Amino acid sequence: MxxxxxxxxLSDVATARLDRKTLDANFSDLHxxxxxxxxxxxxxxxxxxxxAPCQQACPTAxxxxxxxxxxxxxxxxxxxxxxxxxxxxxxxxxRVCPTETLCEEACVREEAEGKPVRIGxxxxxxxDALIETGRxxxxxxxxxxxxxxxxxxxxxxxxxxHALSLAGVESTIFEARPKPGGLNEYGIAAYKxxxxxxxxxxxxxxxxxxxxxxxxxxxxxxxxxDDLRRDYDATFLAMGLGATNKLGLPxxxxxxxxxxxxxxxxxLRQAPDLTLLPVGRRVVVIGGGMTAIDIAVxxxxxxxxxxxxxxxxxxxxxxxxxxxxxxxxxxxxxIRTWARPVAIESHAGVFSGVLFEDTHxxxxxxxxxxxxxxxxxxxxxxxxxxxxxxxxxxxxxxxVKDGRIVVDAERxxxxxxxxxxGDCALGGEDLTVAAVEDGKRAARSILSALGVAA
Amino acid sequence: MADLRSDxxxxxxxxxxxxxxxxxxxxxxxxERAFRAGWGGVVWKTLGEAGPPVVxxxxxxxxxxxxxxxxxxxxxxxxxxxxxxxxxxxxxIKEVKRAWPDRALVTSLMVPCDEESWKAILARVEExxxxxxxxxxxxxxxxxxxxxGSAVGQVPEYVEMVARWCKAHTRMPVIxxxxxxxxxxxQPARAAKQGGADAVSLINTVNSIMGIDLDRMTPDVxxxxxxxxxxxxxxxxxxxxxxxxxxxARDSVTRGLPISAIGGVTTWRDAAEYIALGAGTVQVCTxxxxxxxxxxxxxxxxxxxxxxxxxxxxxxxxxGRAVASITDWQHLNLNYVAKAHIHQDLCIKCGRCHIVCExxxxxxxxxxxxxxxxxxxxxxxxxxxxxxxxxxxxxxxITLDHQTQGVDPRTGLAYERAPLPWTAHPNNPAxxxxx
Numbered sequence: 068m069x070x071x072x073x074x075x076x077l078s079d080v081a082t083a084r085l086d087r088k089t090l091d092a093n094f095s096d097l098h099x100x101x102x103x104x105x106x107x108x109x110x111x112x113x114x115x116x117x118x119a120p121c122q123q124a125c126p127t128a129x130x131x132x133x134x135x136x137x138x139x140x141x142x143x144x145x146x147x148x149x150x151x152x153x154x155x156x157x158x159x160x161x162r163v164c165p166t167e168t169l170c171e172e173a174c175v176r177e178e179a180e181g182k183p184v185r186i187g188x189x190x191x192x193x194x195d196a197l198i199e200t201g202r203x204x205x206x207x208x209x210x211x212x213x214x215x216x217x218x219x220x221x222x223x224x225x226x227x228x229h230a231l232s233l234a235g236v237e238s239t240i241f242e243a244r245p246k247p248g249g250l251n252e253y254g255i256a257a258y259k260x261x262x263x264x265x266x267x268x269x270x271x272x273x274x275x276x277x278x279x280x281x282x283x284x285x286x287x288x289x290x291x292x293d294d295l296r297r298d299y300d301a302t303f304l305a306m307g308l309g310a311t312n313k314l315g316l317p318x319x320x321x322x323x324x325x326x327x328x329x330x331x332x333x334x335l336r337q338a339p340d341l342t343l344l345p346v347g348r349r350v351v352v353i354g355g356g357m358t359a360i361d362i363a364v365x366x367x368x369x370x371x372x373x374x375x376x377x378x379x380x381x382x383x384x385x386x387x388x389x390x391x392x393x394x395x396x397x398x399x400x401x402i403r404t405w406a407r408p409v410a411i412e413s414h415a416g417v418f419s420g421v422l423f424e425d426t427h428x429x430x431x432x433x434x435x436x437x438x439x440x441x442x443x444x445x446x447x448x449x450x451x452x453x454x455x456x457x458x459x460x461x462x463x464x465x466x467v468k469d470g471r472i473v474v475d476a477e478r479x480x481x482x483x484x485x486x487x488x489g490d491c492a493l494g495g496e497d498l499t500v501a502a503v504e505d506g507k508r509a510a511r512s513i514l515s516a517l518g519v520a521a
Numbered sequence: 522m523a524d525l526r527s528d529x530x531x532x533x534x535x536x537x538x539x540x541x542x543x544x545x546x547x548x549x550x551x552x553e554r555a556f557r558a559g560w561g562g563v564v565w566k567t568l569g570e571a572g573p574p575v576v577x578x579x580x581x582x583x584x585x586x587x588x589x590x591x592x593x594x595x596x597x598x599x600x601x602x603x604x605x606x607x608x609x610x611x612x613x614i615k616e617v618k619r620a621w622p623d624r625a626l627v628t629s630l631m632v633p634c635d636e637e638s639w640k641a642i643l644a645r646v647e648e649x650x651x652x653x654x655x656x657x658x659x660x661x662x663x664x665x666x667x668x669x670g671s672a673v674g675q676v677p678e679y680v681e682m683v684a685r686w687c688k689a690h691t692r693m694p695v696i697x698x699x700x701x702x703x704x705x706x707x708q709p710a711r712a713a714k715q716g717g718a719d720a721v722s723l724i725n726t727v728n729s730i731m732g733i734d735l736d737r738m739t740p741d742v743x744x745x746x747x748x749x750x751x752x753x754x755x756x757x758x759x760x761x762x763x764x765x766x767x768x769x770a771r772d773s774v775t776r777g778l779p780i781s782a783i784g785g786v787t788t789w790r791d792a793a794e795y796i797a798l799g800a801g802t803v804q805v806c807t808x809x810x811x812x813x814x815x816x817x818x819x820x821x822x823x824x825x826x827x828x829x830x831x832x833x834x835x836x837x838x839x840x841g842r843a844v845a846s847i848t849d850w851q852h853l854n855l856n857y858v859a860k861a862h863i864h865q866d867l868c869i870k871c872g873r874c875h876i877v878c879e880x881x882x883x884x885x886x887x888x889x890x891x892x893x894x895x896x897x898x899x900x901x902x903x904x905x906x907x908x909x910x911x912x913x914x915x916x917x918x919i920t921l922d923h924q925t926q927g928v929d930p931r932t933g934l935a936y937e938r939a940p941l942p943w944t945a946h947p948n949n950p951a952x953x954x955x956x
Contacts, residue, residue, distance in 0.1 A: 104591075111589035114914050117872030118890060139589060179869040179915065 070324055070331070070345050070446070078417045079348035079445045080324055084370025090341045093368035097258045097394075098162075098188060106192040110139035112184045116175055121186060124173035126496070126504045127154035131170060135189055146193035148204055154507075155229045156222050158198045158268050159251050160500045161191035162259050167390045169500070198267055203275040208235035210277070213517050216241065216299035218286050221249020222499045223305035223489030225272050226506030227513075232277035234514050234521055239299070240278060243285035247273070249307055249489075251499060253333040256361040258368070287459025296463070296484055301513045304465075304472060304480070304487040305506065309456030314353065314449055318411035324418045325411060328352065328362040328450035335365060347446030350374045351421055353408055354450030355385035357497075360392065362448045363400045374400045375442055379407040379426050379433060409439065411447065420444050455491050468493055477512035478505055486513060523828035524835050525821060527561060527625075529801040530694040530719045530779055532652040534561035534625035537836055538792065538820050541783050541804035542566050542629035542655060542698070545814075547603055549613035553620070558814035559821060562625025564722075564804060567602035567657045568610050570632040570642055575604040584731035584742035586757060593811045595757035597729050599749055601663045602631050607645070615649040625802075627696065631657040631669050634679060636686045643691040653694035656683060656718075658709070659725020661702050662751045671725070674700035677712035684716025696781060699723040699765075701758075706765040711774045720779035721769065722804060724762040726752025755807035759785030763794065770799035770844045787816075789823025796836060797843035854940040858924045859905035861885070861898045867918035870894045874909035874919060882908055901930040 113135040121131045130149050137146035150157035166187040174183035213236045217224045220242035228238045246252050251265035284290055295302045311327050319325055338344050346369040352359050355378035363374045378385055381404050410422040420443035424435045454470035466473040466481035471493035474480055478488045488505025495501055514521045527537040539562040540546050540555055547566040569575055577600055586595040603610060618626045628651045632638040658674030665672040673679045687695045697713035701724040713721050730750050732741040740748025762784025769775045782800035786792050787808040795803050808816050833839045875896050878886040885902035889895040905921055913919045924936040943949055
C-alpha cells in the first residue's frame with residue numbers, strides 16, 4: 068500500500084525529518100575508503116600465505132594474496148586486474164560482501180591477533196580507480212558469431228555477459244527494470260554503495276563491448292523463453308527474485324504505511340532527494356535477514372525515532388550476520404526476538420501498530436504460549452523473504468523447486484540450452500559474490516557447450 | 522642499578538652513548554641540546570683546514586629507504602664535512618667543553634693528506650681542550666674525490682701514516698674512523714694500530730645509491746637532474762658493522778684495540794650487541810636524526826635494565842663476552858644437528874614455512890591440507906637451515922631444536938657424536954693430504 072504523510076497524533080509519517088546535510092552525512096559511506104598510505108600499510112600486513120585461506124573462502128576465488136602484494140608494490144592497476152579476472156564485480160563485492168564471514172574470517176591474522184587484514188577495503192582501494200575511468204581493461208576475442216540471451220542485468224547476468232564477451236560470444240540482456248545492476252542498483256542499503264557506484268560499475272562492465280542491454284523488457288510479458296531459445300544459441304536466466312513473501316494478515320495489502328521493505332529500499336535507492344521520502348516516527352520491521360537490517364537502519368538514518376525489528380526466532384537463527392545485527396544496534400535499532408505478528412492494527416483506517424505473540428521452539432517447531440504484546444507504530448515494514456516469480460518458465464518445463472530454478476554444478480537447468488544463476492537459482496547464497504560466481508560458471512559451461520574456447 | 526659510566530681511552534662519559542660525527546653535532550646549539558637530553562658524549566662534526574669554507578649542495582642531501590609505514594630503514598647523505606668557519610667551530614667546541622666537563626667531546630678531523638696540514642689543525646684543536654680526536658677516513662662521497670675521507674681510509678699505508686703524524690703532533694687520544702667500503706676491514710685497522718692510534722671507530726657510511734626515480738630517470742634524490750653516490754647508515758647497515766667490529770675484535774693483531782662502534786644503533790639492544798663484541802662506546806646518528814635526541818632515555822634505561830637483569834654491574838662486566846664465540850666457518854661443529862619443530866598450538870596456518878621450504882629449500886615441511894591445514898616438519902629431509910623459523914610470522918612458533926638422542930633419519934647417523942670441524946673432516950682434501 069502507498070505510504071502517505073499523516074498528521075501527528077493520529078499517525079506520524081513525515082518527509083524531511085532531518086535536514087539535507089544530516090541526511091547526506093547519514094547516507095555517506097559506511098566504511099570510508101582507504102587512502103594511499105593506509106592502503107600501503109594495510110597491504111603490508113598480508114602474509115602472502117601459501118594456498119591462502121582467504122582465497123579459498125572467496126566464492127569467486129580472487130587471488131587475494133597476489134592483489135594485496137600488488138598494492139604493496141604500488142601496482143594498483145595490476146591489483147585491480149587480478150581482482151577483475153576472478154570477479155568482474157570486485158568493486159561492489161568490496162562494499163557489500165560479508166567479509167567477516169568470508170575472506171576476513173579466514174585470514175590467518177584473525178587467528179593470530181583477532182584483526183584480519185582488511186581485505187574488503189583493500190579490494191575497494193584496488194578497484195575504485197579503474198572503475199572510475201569507466202573503461203574496461205579487458206580485450207575481447209574475435210567474434211565467434213555465437214549469441215546468448217541473458218535475462219536480468221544483475222550481478223549474475225552481467226558477470227555471465229562479460230565472461231562470454233571476452234571469449235567472443237555476444238549477448239543480449241533483457242532487463243525488466245530501467246537500469247542495470249539488479250539488487251546492486253535497487254536493493255543494497257544506500258550507505259553501502261554511495262555516489263551511484265552500482266551504475267558506474269555496470270557501465271564499466273558493459274564497456275568491454277559485445278553486450279546489448281535492453282531495458283524495460285520483462286520475461287513472460289514482452290518476450291518468452293521459447294523466443295529466446297529459438298533466437299539465441301543459449302539462454303541464461305538471472306532475473307533474481309521477483310516477489311516477496313507476505314505475512315498473510317488482514318490489513319497487509321490495504322492499509323497505508325504498511326510497506327514491503329524491498330519496494331521501499333528500491334524507492335530509496337532511486338530517490339533523487341532523500342528529504343522527499345516519508346518515514347514514520349515509530350517504525351516496526353518484521354523479519355530477520357539482511358533486508359530487515361537494511362530497512363531498519365535506513366529508517367533510522369532517515370530520522371525515525373524508534374525502530375524495532377521483530378523476529379520470530381532467536382538471534383542466532385537470524386540470517387543477518389552478527390556484523391549486520393551490531394550495525395543495527397549501534398544505529399539505535401532494537402532487535403526483539405522470539406515473537407511473531409498476529410494482527411496488524413489500525414485506527415480509523417490508519418495503521419496504528421502490530422500485535423505480537425511470544426514464541427518459543429518446541430522440538431524444532433515454533434510454538435506460542437499465548438502471551439501477546441503490542442508495538443504501536445506509524446509504519447510497518449515486512450522483510451520476511453523473497454521468492455522467484457517464475458510463472459514465465461512454466462510453459463518451457465524448467466524444473467522449479469521452492470520457488471527457485473533447479474540447476475546443476477555448471478548452472479544448467481533441466482531444459483537443454485538454458486542455464487540459470489544468481490538468486491533465482493536454487494542453492495544460491497543470496498550474495499552478490501555468489502551470483503557473480505554463478506554467472507562465471509554458467510558462462511564457462513555455455514562456452515563449452517557452444518564449442519568456444521574460454 | 523647498573524653503572525653505565527664509560528671510560529674510553531681515559532675519556533670519561535656518564536654513559537657509553539655518543540652522538541657520531543654528523544649533522545647532529547655540527548654546532549653548539551645542537552650539541553648542548555644533546556647534552557641536556559642526556560647523551561654521554563659527542564664527536565663534533567668533522568672540521569677541515571682553515572680557509573674558504575666547504576660548500577654544500579642547497580638541495581636534498583639525504584635519501585632514505587623506508588618500510589611500508591614510512592619507517593626509516595636506512596638514510597644516506599651527500600653532505601660534506603662542516604661548512605661552517607673553522608674559527609667558529611673551534612670557539613664553540615671550547616665553550617661547550619667548558620660548560621659540560623663531564624661529557625665526552627671528541628673532534629672529528631679531515632684535512633689534506635700531508636703532515637703540515639695535520640700538524641696545523643691539531644695545534645688548533647688542542648687549544649679547545651676537547652677530549653680527543655677522530656680521524657675521518659671514511660666518508661665515501663665528495664671529500665673522497667679531493668683525496669680525503671675514504672680515499673685515505675681505503676689505503677692502509679695512508680691510514681698508518683696519518684695516524685702516526687697525529688700521534689706525533691698531539692697528546693690527545695687518537696681514534697681512527699674506518700670506512701666499510703673496503704674488502705678486508707682488518708687491513709686499515711691493523712694499519713691504524715701500527716701507526717699508534719689509540720682506538721678505531723667503525724663503521725663510517727656505506728657507499729650507496731638509494732634508488733632510481735623511474736619517472737625522472739635520475740637517482741631518487743637528485744640535484745638539478747643529477748645525483749651521486751652517498752654514504753648510507755641506519756638500521757640496515759648494522760649487520761655489516763657488527764661483522765666488521767667482530768673481525769677487529771678477534772683479529773690476532775688488533776685484538777684488544779679499543780673500539781667505538783657505529784652503525785644503526787637504534788635501541789639499547791643494538792648497543793649491547795656491539796658492547797658484547799668488545800666496543801667501549803657506541804656512536805649514534807640515524808636514530809637521533811629520525812626521532813630526535815630523547816631516544817637516549819630509552820638507550821640508557823634499556824641498557825641498564827638489561828645489565829641489572831643479567832647481574833652486570835658495569836659495562837666492562839659483559840664487554841667483549843661474545844667475541845670468543847665468533848670463529849671461522851671451518852671451525853664450526855659439523856656433527857651438531859638441529860631440526861625445525863613447529864609448535865602447532867602457536868601456528869596460525871599461513872603456510873609460509875611450507876612454501877619457502879618446498880620452493881627454495883629442502884622440501885622438509887609437509888602441508889596437510891585435507892581437514893585442518895596442518896604443517897609438519899619431515900625430519901628425514903630437514904637440514905635445520907632456519908629459513909622456516911625466520912619467515913614464520915609468529916615468534917617462537919617454529920624453533921630449531923638441538924638433537925641429542927637417537928639417529929638422524931636424514932643421514933642415518935647418531936645425533937650424539939663427538940664434535941667434528943671441517944679442519945678434521947674426512948671429506949676435507951687438506952685433511953687427507955696430511956694423513
